[in-house]
Each structure stands twice: as structure tokens, then as C-alpha cells.
Amino acid sequence: KLIEEYFPADLVLEATEQTRLWFSLLQICSSIVFNKSSYENVYVHGMILDFQGMKMSKSLGNIISPYHVVDKFSSDIFRYYICGITAGENINFNWEDIKQKQRNLLVLMNIGNYLKDLLKQTKLKKSGKLDIEEKYILSRLNSTTEKVTELFEKYELDKTISEIEKLFLDLSRVYIKITRDKSVEKPGVVAFTIHEIYLKCLQMFSTICPLITEHLWQNLRKENMVKEESVHLTKWPKSDKKSIDNKLEEDFNTVLEVIEKGLAERDRLKIGLKWPLKKAVVELQVKLTKELQEIIKNQINVKELEVRYGKKEIEVTLNTEMTPKLEAEGYAREIIRKIQASRKKVGFVKSDKIKLAVSLKGLEKLIKTQEKFIKERVNANEMVFFKHTFSDKIKGRELKISFEKI
Known part of the structure; x- marks a missing residue:
């Protein structure tokens, strides 16, 4: 009865070297006895090498103990780093990559602090008509939720991390950045949007960093921003497909590229972002709405934006005449x-x-x-x-x- 209920296994997990050993042996025995596969999904991981790609060994003195990493950075950061390795591939261990994961988690923490500061001066307020920046980041939330759910269901565990990571980094570096002024004029709308996305980021990311996300969740409980006792007792977030706008996400990627090139041009000319400029001329191929053009204007701090269409490569030219x-x-x-x-x-x-x-x-x-x-x-x-x-x-x-x- 147990074999009928649990056989074949949903998942078998081992290192790549087991492809010719354990995986193969299981299949041979299962084929002989049951005439079918003994498992439905295989997840293989590679070996951890040193930063030069050499196998770690005592004789070479290049062994790094996982306990050393955990003691220095925490088990969550170590798990975050290791679980993101492409399945089946070896990894060259790098301390700088560990530090980058730590910096990313600091971004996640700071989003929570920013949200708490906003809620000291306002209440959560859902806007009837969403502005384009809310439509974009909510589309990112729902498309990411849909993709991460699908990846988990297919046991493509290593691919889930970068998707969740990109979402909370976009929340901080894109949405919060472009709504700094709006957070003064409409703090309730900004707080509601951040709250909606931040909670779902914590829920999804709790599968990767269970301890840190629980700590952040308890911080929200102290401020009465969540009701559930633990992030691990919440339901998995569902994707609202009606809120997904793939074209808007693509257009926003173009906008972000234009902004990046505009800021790079400011750096080249040694003109700080705080100093407004008279005009910018943008040449590109993708047509942008007036709302998206307004975001570009605000982010590169120019009074006038002229958009010319036709060029495949994006170019930004700044008028530096100062009045x-x-x-x-x-x-x-x-x-x-x-x-x-x-x-x-x-x-x-x-x-x-x-x-x-x-x-x-x-x-x-x-x-x-x-x-x-x-x-x-x-x-x-x-x-x-x-x-x-x-x-x-x-x-x-x-x-x-x-x-x-x-």
C-alpha cells in the first residue's frame, strides 16, 4: 500500500557524480521490478571549489568550512548564496559574492524601515486609479509571483532566488527611488504599494532565508502591519494575472536604460544630479508614453525632454547651459x-x-x-x-x- 501511495518518488537529490551511480542504479532496479521509473524529478548539484576553481583539500590548505561562513555571516546568507547556484554546476567559492548577498538583505531590511517611517505620518491608502509607477511595480510583483510559483512546482529551485531578489531590489532601486517626491504628496498610496509588495517578498523569500524573513515579519507585527503570527504560517501569495502588463515592464526596462545612460552622461560631464539641466535629447527605437517620458525627466533632472525615434542604440545628449x-x-x-x-x-x-x-x-x-x-x-x-x-x-x-x- 505504501509503495502504491508514495512510489515513484517526487524528487531525488544528489551530486552530479551520482548520475552514473545512484540515479542509474535506481532506474535499473525499478525497471526490473516495476517496469517504470522510480522518481519523477531529479535535482543535481555540483561541487564547491576554491576561488581559483581548484578542488578543496587539506593538503592544499584551501578548505573553507561552512561553519566559518555561518559564524561570520549567518546560516541564512550562506543558504541564500548556495541555493542560488545553477543546478548541476560547480561553484568557485567567493567571499565577495557572500558579501553581496549580505548587502542585498540589508536592502530588504531597509525597505521595511522606510515603510515604518512612512506609516508614522500616514495610513495605508489604496488608490482607485493607479499611476504608471504603481502599475509597473505591481505588474512586476504578480509576474514574479507567477514565475516563482511555477519554478517551485517544477523543482527548479535554484532559479527562484534571482527572481525574488530582482523584485525586492526593483522595489527599492526603482519604485522607491522614483516616488521620493510622491511619498511627500501621496504617502498613503506609496505606503500601500510598498506594503503590498514587501509582504509578498517576505513570504516568497522565507523559503530561502527563513530566519531573517521571520525577524522582519515580527518587526512588522510590532507595528501592527501584519496579523499572522509568523511568516511561515501565511498562505503562499497568489498572482493576479489581470495586473500583469508585460509590455509596460518591457517599456520600463527601456526607461531604466535611458536613465542609466543619462546619469552616465552627467558623470562624464561632472555635473551632479542635484543640479537641474535645461534639456535632454533622447534617441531610441521604442515609443514611450508621456508618463514614461516624465519619469525620465524627473530621474535625470532636466526641465525639457526631446525624444527622437529611429535609432536602435539609445543615446542621450544633455544641454548644460546654466541659467x-x-x-x-x-x-x-x-x-x-x-x-x-x-x-x-x-x-x-x-x-x-x-x-x-x-x-x-x-x-x-x-x-x-x-x-x-x-x-x-x-x-x-x-x-x-x-x-x-x-x-x-x-x-x-x-x-x-x-x-x-x-
């Missing part, structure tokens, strides 16, 4: 960045209102034109000198910032 108005905004953005860093030093949170004083020698009148913009961005009521004072420089000019909590 007094653009220069004033550039100084204002640099001042805002330094104020925010100073606020953080003294432990202020985003919702704390401040009184503020800024003095930039020789440019007081120029900065005065940006007073409203600065006050809105740093949550300041007025400009005066108070308890906390910090000094810095912008393009060789002395900058002083003072504020106190009110």
Missing part, C-alpha cells in the same frame, strides 16, 4: 540634501517640523527665491538660527544650517 533660475534650484537641492543629513544626525524623523536658518555667502538673494521649495522639502515652518548648527560647503562656498525641533 540663474536653474542655478538657484541646484543650490536649493544641495541645501536640502545637507539639511536632511543634518536632521538625521540629531535623530529627527521625517514628520518632525523644524525652524531653519540657511546662509550661503554671496547668494542670499538667489536662495531666497527657493525659500518655499526648501521649507516644503525639509518640513520647516520658518527660517531662524537655533540650537543645532552645521557647516559645510557647496562649490567652495560656505554653507551654515541651524534648526531645532518644535
Whole structure:
């Protein structure tokens, strides 16, 4: 009865060397006795070699104990690293790859911290009409959920990790990045979107990093952001196929490539991102909607965007002519960045209102034109000198910032 119920096995797992040994022997015996295969799926893994591709051995002194990795980085990071190895292939162990996995997990943790900060000033608010950035990241969530589920069901375990990893990295490096201003204007919508995706990332990633994801889940429980007692007691997330827009995801990839080339051009010209430019000319083949063009404008910080179609290779050209108005905004953005860093030093949170004083020698009148913009961005009521004072420089000019909590 047990053989009828459990035979053949769903999965057999061994190293590649067992292809000619254990796997083969099982099939031969099963064919003789039962006239059928003894297993339905095979998962093979390779050998762990040193960073030069040599087999680890005591005589060579190149053995790295897994306990050493676990003690230094944790069992979850080690599992995250090892489980992502392509099935059946050997791996050259590399400490830098381990460190990269650690950095990725820090990104995952920081998303949770950012969400908690947002929810200190707002409540989750589902928007009736989604903007294009929400449509994109929710499409990414649902297409990833669908793909990861399919990979798990097919026992292609090694391929699941990169898909989940790309999703939470996109949540941080794409969605959160392009909605920084929106998080001030519509914090509830941004918080709802992040909350929706972050929870499902934790649920899927708990199969890979069970301890860290549980820790992050318990952090959410403390803030009453989840009801379930454990991430491991939740149901596997389901994909909403109606929310998947493959064309939008492809178009967004083009947008991200344009942004990358625009930022690279800024680096080449040695012009910081905080300094707005008059115009950018983008040449490409894929047609972009006005909404997507607006994202490009905001992310490379230009006032006007001209798009020319026809070229296969994407090219971005920047007009670097600086007007007094653009220069004033550039100084204002640099001042805002330094104020925010100073606020953080003294432990202020985003919702704390401040009184503020800024003095930039020789440019007081120029900065005065940006007073409203600065006050809105740093949550300041007025400009005066108070308890906390910090000094810095912008393009060789002395900058002083003072504020106190009110």
C-alpha cells in the first residue's frame, strides 16, 4: 500500500557524480521490478571549489568550512548564496559574492524601515486609479509571483532566488527611488504599494532565508502591519494575472536604460544630479508614453525632454547651459540634501517640523527665491538660527544650517 501511495518518488537529490551511480542504479532496479521509473524529478548539484576553481583539500590548505561562513555571516546568507547556484554546476567559492548577498538583505531590511517611517505620518491608502509607477511595480510583483510559483512546482529551485531578489531590489532601486517626491504628496498610496509588495517578498523569500524573513515579519507585527503570527504560517501569495502588463515592464526596462545612460552622461560631464539641466535629447527605437517620458525627466533632472525615434542604440545628449533660475534650484537641492543629513544626525524623523536658518555667502538673494521649495522639502515652518548648527560647503562656498525641533 505504501509503495502504491508514495512510489515513484517526487524528487531525488544528489551530486552530479551520482548520475552514473545512484540515479542509474535506481532506474535499473525499478525497471526490473516495476517496469517504470522510480522518481519523477531529479535535482543535481555540483561541487564547491576554491576561488581559483581548484578542488578543496587539506593538503592544499584551501578548505573553507561552512561553519566559518555561518559564524561570520549567518546560516541564512550562506543558504541564500548556495541555493542560488545553477543546478548541476560547480561553484568557485567567493567571499565577495557572500558579501553581496549580505548587502542585498540589508536592502530588504531597509525597505521595511522606510515603510515604518512612512506609516508614522500616514495610513495605508489604496488608490482607485493607479499611476504608471504603481502599475509597473505591481505588474512586476504578480509576474514574479507567477514565475516563482511555477519554478517551485517544477523543482527548479535554484532559479527562484534571482527572481525574488530582482523584485525586492526593483522595489527599492526603482519604485522607491522614483516616488521620493510622491511619498511627500501621496504617502498613503506609496505606503500601500510598498506594503503590498514587501509582504509578498517576505513570504516568497522565507523559503530561502527563513530566519531573517521571520525577524522582519515580527518587526512588522510590532507595528501592527501584519496579523499572522509568523511568516511561515501565511498562505503562499497568489498572482493576479489581470495586473500583469508585460509590455509596460518591457517599456520600463527601456526607461531604466535611458536613465542609466543619462546619469552616465552627467558623470562624464561632472555635473551632479542635484543640479537641474535645461534639456535632454533622447534617441531610441521604442515609443514611450508621456508618463514614461516624465519619469525620465524627473530621474535625470532636466526641465525639457526631446525624444527622437529611429535609432536602435539609445543615446542621450544633455544641454548644460546654466541659467540663474536653474542655478538657484541646484543650490536649493544641495541645501536640502545637507539639511536632511543634518536632521538625521540629531535623530529627527521625517514628520518632525523644524525652524531653519540657511546662509550661503554671496547668494542670499538667489536662495531666497527657493525659500518655499526648501521649507516644503525639509518640513520647516520658518527660517531662524537655533540650537543645532552645521557647516559645510557647496562649490567652495560656505554653507551654515541651524534648526531645532518644535
